[in-house]
Amino acid sequence: MLTLHDVQAGYGRTTILHGINVEVRAGEVVTVVGANGAGKTTTLRTIVGLVRPTAGRITFEGEEIGRLSPHEVVARGITLIPEGRQLFPFMSVRDNLRMGAYTPHARARMAQTLDEVLDLFPRVREKLEQHAGSLSGGEQQMVAIARGMMARPKLLMFDEPSLGLAPIIVSQVFDVVEQIVRTGVTVLLVEQNVFRTLSIADRGYVLENGAIAMSDSGAALLRDDHVRRAYLGI
Amino acid sequence: MDTFVQLVLNGLMLGGLFAIISVGLTLIFGIIRLVNFAHGELLMVGMYLTWIGTTQLGVHPYVLAPAVVLVLFVVGLLIQRFILQPLLEARDAHVQIFATVGLSTALINLALLVFGADLYATPSSGVRDSIAIGPYRILVGQLVMFVCGIAVVAALHLFMERSYLGRAIRATAQHRAAAQLMGVDVKRIYMVTFGIGAACVGLAAVLVAPIYPASPTVGTYFVLTAFVVVVLGGMGSLHGAFIGALIIGLVDSLSGFYIAPDLKEVVIFGLFIGILLLRPTGLFGLGRGSE
Numbered sequence: 315m316l317t318l319h320d321v322q323a324g325y326g327r328t329t330i331l332h333g334i335n336v337e338v339r340a341g342e343v344v345t346v347v348g349a350n351g352a353g354k355t356t357t358l359r360t361i362v363g364l365v366r367p368t369a370g371r372i373t374f375e376g377e378e379i380g381r382l383s384p385h386e387v388v389a390r391g392i393t394l395i396p397e398g399r400q401l402f403p404f405m406s407v408r409d410n411l412r413m414g415a416y417t418p419h420a421r422a423r424m425a426q427t428l429d430e431v432l433d434l435f436p437r438v439r440e441k442l443e444q445h446a447g448s449l450s451g452g453e454q455q456m457v458a459i460a461r462g463m464m465a466r467p468k469l470l471m472f473d474e475p476s477l478g479l480a481p482i483i484v485s486q487v488f489d490v491v492e493q494i495v496r497t498g499v500t501v502l503l504v505e506q507n508v509f510r511t512l513s514i515a516d517r518g519y520v521l522e523n524g525a526i527a528m529s530d531s532g533a534a535l536l537r538d539d540h541v542r543r544a545y546l547g548i
Numbered sequence: 549m550d551t552f553v554q555l556v557l558n559g560l561m562l563g564g565l566f567a568i569i570s571v572g573l574t575l576i577f578g579i580i581r582l583v584n585f586a587h588g589e590l591l592m593v594g595m596y597l598t599w600i601g602t603t604q605l606g607v608h609p610y611v612l613a614p615a616v617v618l619v620l621f622v623v624g625l626l627i628q629r630f631i632l633q634p635l636l637e638a639r640d641a642h643v644q645i646f647a648t649v650g651l652s653t654a655l656i657n658l659a660l661l662v663f664g665a666d667l668y669a670t671p672s673s674g675v676r677d678s679i680a681i682g683p684y685r686i687l688v689g690q691l692v693m694f695v696c697g698i699a700v701v702a703a704l705h706l707f708m709e710r711s712y713l714g715r716a717i718r719a720t721a722q723h724r725a726a727a728q729l730m731g732v733d734v735k736r737i738y739m740v741t742f743g744i745g746a747a748c749v750g751l752a753a754v755l756v757a758p759i760y761p762a763s764p765t766v767g768t769y770f771v772l773t774a775f776v777v778v779v780l781g782g783m784g785s786l787h788g789a790f791i792g793a794l795i796i797g798l799v800d801s802l803s804g805f806y807i808a809p810d811l812k813e814v815v816i817f818g819l820f821i822g823i824l825l826l827r828p829t830g831l832f833g834l835g836r837g838s839e
């Protein structure tokens with residue numbers, strides 16, 4: 315479904331990704347793990363078009379998308395739930411969710427999607443009329459995920475959805491991610507919580523200094539000595 | 549007492565005009581984060597267009613409103629697309645501001661070249677007729693400005709709150725990258741925003757032309773006042789611009805009578821500096837946006 319082929323990317327003259335190869339097949343849950351600054355966020359931003367690849371190819375459903383603008387990538391069915399939530403703070407939660415369904419494809423089915431999404435997030439339903447900026451961190455993360463789902467994406471990408479949240483909330487976020495996975499959406503997940511992430515992932519990539527150091531099934535990576543030492547502290 | 553009420557009426561009517569000009573300015577500032585120093589020259593362009601249309605076609609200036617508004621909308625789109633957007637990609641917001649200053653100078657000189665420094669009064673019938681409300685009088689032209697001011701602000705408010713495009717415009721202002729992640733084409737949003745800002749000035753131009761003659765530098769007076777309004781109301785706030793416009797209209801009218809006509813600009817700019825000192829975010833300013 316999504317293929318990154320020797321993708322190089324960076325900011326200005328600094329290259330961050332040094333030719334990475336990643337593949338996500340339809341229906342899979344794939345994760346990219348790596349230390350702080352390894353380039354995980356850069357990878358996701360490159361896929362969605364916020365960062366331009368300087369070399370290599372990105373294809374989605376067989377079409378080259380590496381030169382497209384973000385709105386064109388989103389229109390093809392890729393949605394990124396960004397690191398740090400990035401809600402529209404002075405808009406109501408409801409308007410944030412409406413923005414999630416901005417593409418024509420999503421807009422046409424907005425009422426139905428909203429119902430489905432709110433069933434998954436009963437707490438969000440209670441806060442619909444509140445300003446997004448006034449919610450707690452955990453609530454904001456739930457809204458960010460709900461907003462991403464409003465797009466009805468074919469590929470949903472999460473960037474550290476549990477970042478900065480209390481342990482109980484982290485657990486709730488993972489429950490939600492697992493529920494979304496069960497609906498059959500293809501998922502690309504970047505997380506610091508390596509153990510729980512690898513447990514739900516079909517396959518994982520280990521990103522080190524902007525290069526793929528290793529890739530295997532989630533279960534195999536969980537058993538791997540290097541992964542255990544470097545990312546699980548065992 | 550009668551004089552006072554009459555002056556208040558005059559001030560409110562003038563405020564309606566300031567509202568139309570200021571709302572465009574504050575929109576461009578709030579969304580694109582750009583101080584448009586060419587705003588006044590867009591007004592000037594609209595006034596010459598009105599003069600040309602009126603004299604060539606022999607119609608009442610008000611009839612030209614849809615056409616002038618449309619032309620300025622397109623001019624705004626093109627300025628954003630071909631002048632400001634390439635500069636934005638060059639990644640320096642200051643360069644954009646200099647570009648609007650340059651555009652302003654270029655338009656003034658173009659007008660001097662084409663029309664010379666003469667004043668062009670737009671012929672119009674009925675605009676200066678007065679309507680009696682009890683002992684007070686207002687000009688038809690003033691009343692039209694006031695009504696249009698309210699209508700423009702109300703329409704923009706509804707557009708921003710209720711429509712998909714309006715929501716996308718607000719979203720872009722609040723978090724540009726996140727708006728892109730929702731599938732918003734930010735370049736298009738900026739073009740539409742600049743277009744709407746310019747279209748507002750187009751309407752203002754049609755309303756001003758019958759009352760105030762067009763000249764190359766006519767925009768300066770109105771837009772300097774609009775800058776005061778925008779700062780008073782809170783940069784980027786629509787309803788702030790509306791309230792600010794009414795206040796400045798009142799100050800203009802009252803100080804012109806009670807202090808001295810020659811000093812009213814001094815009073816307005818004194819107020820301007822006072823606001824900046826006491827409440828830099830204006831009456832309705834939110835302070836900084838996120839990002």
Ligand SMILES: Nc1ncnc2c1ncn2[C@@H]1O[C@H](COP(=O)(O)OP(=O)(O)OP(=O)(O)O)[C@@H](O)[C@H]1O
Pocket residue numbers: 325330348349350351352353354355356357397
């Ligand atoms: N906008 C930017 N401009 C310049 N350099 C950047 C920018 N964003 C990230 N970087 C640099 O790129 C490198 C990779 O950053 P990235 O955010 O992709 O890492 P990450 O793997 O997501 O890290 P984390 O786990 O901390 O989120 C870092 O060295 C970072 O300093």
Ligand SMILES: [Mg+2]
Pocket residue numbers: 354355356397473474
């Ligand atoms: Mg990151």
